[in-house]
Amino acid sequence: MTQAEIKLCSLLLQEHFGEIVEKIGVHLIRTGSQPLRVIAHDTGTSLDQVKKALCVLIQHNLVIYQVHKRGVVEYEAQCSRVLRMLRYPRYIYTAKTLYSDTGELIVEELLLNGKMAMSAVVKKVADRLTETMEDGKTMDYAEVSNTFVRLADTHFVQRCPLVPATENSDPGPPPPAPTLVISEKDMYLVPKLSLIGKGKRRRSSDEDATGEPKAKRPKHTTDNKEPIPDDGIYWQANLDRFHQHFRDQGIVSAVANRMDQFTFQTQTSSEIVRTMLRMSEITTSSSAPFTQPLSSNEIFRSLPVGYNISKQVLDQYLTLLADDPLEFVGKSGDSGGGMYVINLHKALGSLATATLESVIQERFGSRCARIFRLVLQKKHLEQKQVEDFAMIPAKEAKDMLYKMLSENFISLQEIPKTPDHAPSRTFYLYTVNILSAARMLLHRCYKSVANLIERRQFETKENKRLLEKSQRVEAIIASMQATGAEEAQLQEIEEMITAPERQQLETLKRNVNKLDACEIQVDETIFLLESYIESTVKRQ
Amino acid sequence: MAGNKGRGRAAYTFNIEAVGFSRGEKLPDVVLKPPPLFPDTDYKPVPLKTGEGEDYVLALKQELRETVKRMPYFVETSEEKQDIERYSKRYMKVYKEEWIPDWRRLPRELMPRKKCKKAGPKSKKAKDTGKGTSLTNTADVLKKIEELEKRGDGEKSDEENEEKEGSKEKSKEGDEEEDDNAAEQEEYDEEEQEEENDYINSYFEDGDDFGADSDDNMDEATY
Numbered sequence: 001m002t003q004a005e006i007k008l009c010s011l012l013l014q015e016h017f018g019e020i021v022e023k024i025g026v027h028l029i030r031t032g033s034q035p036l037r038v039i040a041h042d043t044g045t046s047l048d049q050v051k052k053a054l055c056v057l058i059q060h061n062l063v064i065y066q067v068h069k070r071g072v073v074e075y076e077a078q079c080s081r082v083l084r085m086l087r088y089p090r091y092i093y094t095a096k097t098l099y100s101d102t103g104e105l106i107v108e109e110l111l112l113n114g115k116m117a118m119s120a121v122v123k124k125v126a127d128r129l130t131e132t133m134e135d136g137k138t139m140d141y142a143e144v145s146n147t148f149v150r151l152a153d154t155h156f157v158q159r160c161p162l163v164p165a166t167e168n169s170d171p172g173p174p175p176p177a178p179t180l181v182i183s184e185k186d187m188y189l190v191p192k193l194s195l196i197g198k199g200k201r202r203r204s205s206d207e208d209a210t211g212e213p214k215a216k217r218p219k220h221t222t223d224n225k226e227p228i229p230d231d232g233i234y235w236q237a238n239l240d241r242f243h244q245h246f247r248d249q250g251i252v253s254a255v256a257n258r259m260d261q262f263t264f265q266t267q268t269s270s271e272i273v274r275t276m277l278r279m280s281e282i283t284t285s286s287s288a289p290f291t292q293p294l295s296s297n298e299i300f301r302s303l304p305v306g307y308n309i310s311k312q313v314l315d316q317y318l319t320l321l322a323d324d325p326l327e328f329v330g331k332s333g334d335s336g337g338g339m340y341v342i343n344l345h346k347a348l349g350s351l352a353t354a355t356l357e358s359v360i361q362e363r364f365g366s367r368c369a370r371i372f373r374l375v376l377q378k379k380h381l382e383q384k385q386v387e388d389f390a391m392i393p394a395k396e397a398k399d400m401l402y403k404m405l406s407e408n409f410i411s412l413q414e415i416p417k418t419p420d421h422a423p424s425r426t427f428y429l430y431t432v433n434i435l436s437a438a439r440m441l442l443h444r445c446y447k448s449v450a451n452l453i454e455r456r457q458f459e460t461k462e463n464k465r466l467l468e469k470s471q472r473v474e475a476i477i478a479s480m481q482a483t484g485a486e487e488a489q490l491q492e493i494e495e496m497i498t499a500p501e502r503q504q505l506e507t508l509k510r511n512v513n514k515l516d517a518c519e520i521q522v523d524e525t526i527f528l529l530e531s532y533i534e535s536t537v538k539r540q
Numbered sequence: 541m542a543g544n545k546g547r548g549r550a551a552y553t554f555n556i557e558a559v560g561f562s563r564g565e566k567l568p569d570v571v572l573k574p575p576p577l578f579p580d581t582d583y584k585p586v587p588l589k590t591g592e593g594e595d596y597v598l599a600l601k602q603e604l605r606e607t608v609k610r611m612p613y614f615v616e617t618s619e620e621k622q623d624i625e626r627y628s629k630r631y632m633k634v635y636k637e638e639w640i641p642d643w644r645r646l647p648r649e650l651m652p653r654k655k656c657k658k659a660g661p662k663s664k665k666a667k668d669t670g671k672g673t674s675l676t677n678t679a680d681v682l683k684k685i686e687e688l689e690k691r692g693d694g695e696k697s698d699e700e701n702e703e704k705e706g707s708k709e710k711s712k713e714g715d716e717e718e719d720d721n722a723a724e725q726e727e728y729d730e731e732e733q734e735e736e737n738d739y740i741n742s743y744f745e746d747g748d749d750f751g752a753d754s755d756d757n758m759d760e761a762t763y
Contacts, residue, residue: 016608018615036649049615051650055641056613065647073647089600093593112604112611163644177647232644362586516601517588 004446024053028077060114102147115234130199139199160234289345295336352532380429442529456515612639
């Protein structure tokens with residue numbers, strides 16, 4: 001794992017789980033698979049704390065364990081999974097767009113808790129939804145269950161591997177750790193539960209009044225201890241499926257940008273591509289280079305209901321898409337009116353290349369971008385040829401090439417004429433290796449996000465005193481409003497925060513929002529580059 | 541003779557034109573320090589995307605950041621004991637739901653050590669659920685010895701330890717909750733102990749023992 005990735009993982013773990021879990025997590029990421037005692041010894045933390053940290057990390061699918069010979073259990077951290085924590089808001093928002101508020105809360109609960117049983121999820125989500133509803137209305141468990149089943153059917157949530165049922169005839173001592181198994185067909189099987197009930201609204205007497213000493217409350221929650229019907233069956237969010245959805249979104253918007261500007265009927269090509277992708281959702285695995293071939297007739301039948309384009313027009317569009325040099329759609333046969341596939345790998349490659357071009361354009365200027373595209377197109381070019389083809393004066397062309405070379409967007413390929421590699425008798429060709437450029441850019445993205453998080457934490461820490469003061473004032477105002485206070489008194493309290501302080505708070509809020517928005521958008525680039533690299537590596 | 545032409549004169553082995561500048565041209569200054577930390581860029585960054593979706597995701601992100609701090613998975617670092625324990629601090633602790641992992645899915649060694657019903661400091665040694673807990677047992681025994689020294693009188697501390705064990709067992713069996721780290725538990729029990737008496741324990745113990753111990757060791761009479 002690169003230093004940049006480790007730093008980013010450290011910041012994410014610290015924000016989500018605190019310093020102890022962060023220390024253990026980062027140690028595991030750095031050193032690989034280790035047993036419990038070694039972790040405690042190397043990090044200098046007490047055994048109890050290490051145990052607790054590992055429980056938390058395993059619960060959230062960030063660490064896995066394996067039983068080795070002689071009963072030693074080793075723990076291994078999954079660095080790439082830790083980096084996914086940056087994307088949680090995007091997953092939740094996607095669930096909201098697809099399955100509205102219920103789906104959003106289900107996915108949020110699963111992400112916050114790592115794994116949960118279905119009955120627990122349904123109950124919690126129903127309670128939360130009931131809170132937001134008007135007085136007197138409650139959320140029925142059945143509705144939440146329905147949404148859960150739909151999420152499972154479309155593979156957005158999946159079952160966690162199960163503890164195998166042990167037979168009583170097992171003679172030896174129980175193993176030090178269970179080996180969890182899951183079969184492919186069981187992964188999305190929803191247990192037959194009859195969850196009957198309604199969401200409960202938290203009664204106002206239970207709410208945290210500010211005067212109530214919280215430590216006096218009983219330690220255990222008010223949940224009763226009856227056995228849950230789906231005990232042992234845990235569910236987790238299926239991040240791969242979300243990634244597939246993001247990838248599809250990316251392809252559809254790319255097609256829309258490219259093709260639909262010039263047609264009168266808006267969005268037709270992208271709609272066709274979206275339909276094709278939707279039909280291939282479950283049949284094609286997420287890492288396949290092509291979707292399954294779809295016949296033109298099938299596509300025509302599956303178009304959304306509102307679309308009334310004739311079969312001929314559809315065929316024209318498909319031919320247009322297949323002939324496009326970007327090669328998003330390919331024709332694989334003629335049966336059924338023409339068999340078409342979507343080139344997922346090529347599409348990801350085009351998206352990654354477009355990202356690289358865009359980065360160069362914004363960093364170095366459009367002439368540099370022209371040189372970059374030129375070298376990309378012609379594969380290998382000598383310096384003289386670059387100047388000629390790009391029609392840029394020699395000195396400037398050299399300057400730009402060297403700038404890009406120093407930042408590792410472009411690389412040099414030496415072709416010696418003589419065995420002694422004498423510089424005067426060697427060809428130096430400029431070339432773009434997309435895979436390595438993408439890796440380099442990805443590394444920079446990780447660094448950027450780490451910088452953004454650090455800067456945000458710094459800004460917050462600088463103004464900590466002011467933030468605490470404003471929170472206190474807000475709490476006072478809220479409690480005074482609850483007990484009924486005059487306008488004049490409220491005004492007086494509000495004036496405790498002076499105008500320049502208010503200004504400072506405004507600036508802080510604006511900066512933090514900007515930094516957060518930056519993190520989210522850099523994460524979109526990270527997703528694109530990671531998908532491309534993963535798809536390329538799998539094909540090699 | 542012809543070969544001496546090169547001696548004492550600089551000659552390049554490659555075509556100098558290809559690099560981009562000719563001989564004798566003024567080259568840029570030598571760089572004497574690292575580049576600035578925040579260099580000026582010619583091209584300013586593109587503005588961020590805005591829109592309803594982006595705003596919603598931003599709000600989600602900030603909410604999530606606050607929510608995770610209140611979850612039971614956020615393990616607080618145990619702060620060092622302050623000089624004066626403030627009464628209000630006990631009551632300002634944020635109420636967090638306890639989380640009990642499903643022990644069937646986890647390796648056995650991650651479970652907190654169970655304690656038997658035997659009272660007294662020896663009871664900790666007797667329990668040995670997981671393998672390799674002997675090291676931590678001796679560490680605990682050492683900790684116990686340190687505490688005994690602090691408290692001074694062996695008898696009194698035995699009583700206190702019995703009470704401590706008793707309260708620990710009660711809290712363990714009553715709720716079946718996961719062990720918070722041992723330090724936190726001991727701190728909490730110490731507070732309980734101190735709360736029960738009106739007087740500070742250490743004060744009395746020192747007074748009781750000071751004379752007695754020194755009498756044992758010294759042969760001379762005390763004045």
